[in-house]
Amino acid sequence: MKTIAIVDYGAGNPVSVKKALDWLGQECAITSDPASVAAAARIVLPGVGHFSATNTLRHSGLQGAIAAAIARATPFLGICVGMQWMFEHSQEAPRTSGLGLFNGESEHFPAAVKSPHVGWNQIELSADSRLFHGLSSESFVYFSHSFRVPLTSDTVASCEYGGKFSAAVERDYLFGVQFHPEKSGEVGLHLLRNFCEL
Amino acid sequence: MLTKRIIACLDVDGGRVVKGVQFVNLRDAGDPAALAKAHSEAGADEVVLLDISAVHQNRSTLLDTVCRTARQLFIPFTVGGGIRTLDDATAVFAAGADKVSINSAALADPGLITRIAERFGSQAVVVAIDAKRSQATRQWEAFTRGGRSASGWDAVNWAREAESRGAGEILLTSMDRDGTASGFDCELTRAIADSVRIPVIASGGAGVAQHFVDVFREGHADAALAASIFHYGIGRLADLKQQLRSEGIPVRLPC
Numbered sequence: 001m002k003t004i005a006i007v008d009y010g011a012g013n014p015v016s017v018k019k020a021l022d023w024l025g026q027e028c029a030i031t032s033d034p035a036s037v038a039a040a041a042r043i044v045l046p047g048v049g050h051f052s053a054t055n056t057l058r059h060s061g062l063q064g065a066i067a068a069a070i071a072r073a074t075p076f077l078g079i080c081v082g083m084q085w086m087f088e089h090s091q092e093a094p095r096t097s098g099l100g101l102f103n104g105e106s107e108h109f110p111a112a113v114k115s116p117h118v119g120w121n122q123i124e125l126s127a128d129s130r131l132f133h134g135l136s137s138e139s140f141v142y143f144s145h146s147f148r149v150p151l152t153s154d155t156v157a158s159c160e161y162g163g164k165f166s167a168a169v170e171r172d173y174l175f176g177v178q179f180h181p182e183k184s185g186e187v188g189l190h191l192l193r194n195f196c197e198l
Numbered sequence: 199m200l201t202k203r204i205i206a207c208l209d210v211d212g213g214r215v216v217k218g219v220q221f222v223n224l225r226d227a228g229d230p231a232a233l234a235k236a237h238s239e240a241g242a243d244e245v246v247l248l249d250i251s252a253v254h255q256n257r258s259t260l261l262d263t264v265c266r267t268a269r270q271l272f273i274p275f276t277v278g279g280g281i282r283t284l285d286d287a288t289a290v291f292a293a294g295a296d297k298v299s300i301n302s303a304a305l306a307d308p309g310l311i312t313r314i315a316e317r318f319g320s321q322a323v324v325v326a327i328d329a330k331r332s333q334a335t336r337q338w339e340a341f342t343r344g345g346r347s348a349s350g351w352d353a354v355n356w357a358r359e360a361e362s363r364g365a366g367e368i369l370l371t372s373m374d375r376d377g378t379a380s381g382f383d384c385e386l387t388r389a390i391a392d393s394v395r396i397p398v399i400a401s402g403g404a405g406v407a408q409h410f411v412d413v414f415r416e417g418h419a420d421a422a423l424a425a426s427i428f429h430y431g432i433g434r435l436a437d438l439k440q441q442l443r444s445e446g447i448p449v450r451l452p453c
Contacts, residue, residue, distance in 0.1 A: 013291055015291070023269075048318070048322065049320075049321075115395060116320070116321060118367065119243070119397070119420065122199065144321040160199065182272065185272055185273050
């Protein structure tokens with residue numbers, strides 16, 4: 001099955017991600033069915049809203065399907081809260097666990113800056129990345145989030161807002177972006193195309 | 199550095215873009231989907247589509263317009279006008295909007311802000327405030343029903359209330375300046391922007407580049423919105439951003 005599964009867990013707006021992948025000519029489907037997710041060639045986990053919404057993934061069987069697909073090296077892209085869920089925890093919902101694919105947890109912005117961090121900010125590429133192949137450091141991308149992941153050993157792009165944080169993480173076939181590639185114009189479409197062509 | 203956003207606004211009536219001066223004398227400026235794409239290519243950071251005649255319109259016309267516009271737009275896309283219930287908002291999101299802007303319905307039922315925020319996240323809820331200065335008190339009042347009646351809310355207090363109920367952004371229109379091209383109301387914008395932690399989008403009065411510099415620097419706006427000045431010469435948006443950058447305002451210059 002060649003389809004890219006866009007996981008629908010009842011939060012946020014998977015429609016925007018589908019529009020972008022449609023525009024790129026990629027075969028994709030929005031799904032909340034664990035079997036479809038398990039069979040997909042690639043998986044995108046969109047995310048907007050509250051970290052606790054990811055509880056649905058655990059209860060619906062989607063988490064198991066995702067974990068199994070990842071174990072088979074299925075490329076996986078988490079967006080915004082979807083990226084945060086790839087870590088262990090979030091201060092936004094301390095009783096909700098993430099998948100723990102990456103070490104660490106998402107945290108509040110410091111009080112010195114307005115939160116949420118909303119708008120176009122520049123990223124700085126800090127490591128070789130397949131996801132950002134062909135994109136330059138200092139590209140502008142669109143962010144909309146109240147919590148952030150600190151810099152980690154898997155950070156491939158950082159962003160400055162009240163101190164540096166992880167704009168993107170990458171390891172093997174696992175990719176997470178804090179910003180919204182589906183809302184980041186040409187830069188975002190380029191990144192999504194990279195993911196589709198891995 | 200987080201940049202200041204320039205937002206292009208499309209006022210839509212019956213599926214066509216129009217722009218009123220002080221809410222009257224509507225003028226047709228084209229197809230929303232085509233204009234939105236042109237704005238995006240010219241460097242707009244976001245597009246807002248406001249259905250200005252929502253009360254009288256068939257909603258399916260709007261949803262069709264939203265769907266056609268969203269299909270080819272890959273920057274944030276906000277839709278407002280006539281959204282009264284969670285179901286209305288849900289339909290607009292399903293058609294491809296990233297955010298909804300609510301105004302009169304939020305004043306009538308502030309709980310609507312919370313209901314949409316709980317379902318779609320605060321980042322998806324923009325509360326639009328039409329503010330007008332009272333000659334008697336010199337304070338700003340929030341108006342409802344497209345600026346037709348006073349709500350009884352002080353605009354600053356209403357912005358704080360909207361934030362506490364889950365709004366992700368405030369879209370602040372100065373009714374005194376709207377359509378005048380005489381500059382944003384920096385005093386009003388600053389009063390609101392300094393009272394909330396969420397981003398404030400200034401609207402009403404844009405005419406020349408210096409007005410944007412002023413509202414970012416003196417009005418403390420996070421974003422600024424303009425409609426008619428972009429419609430009749432798209433290239434001017436890129437020029438505007440170059441001018442802002444030369445003035446030291448951080449803006450996104452797409453490659």
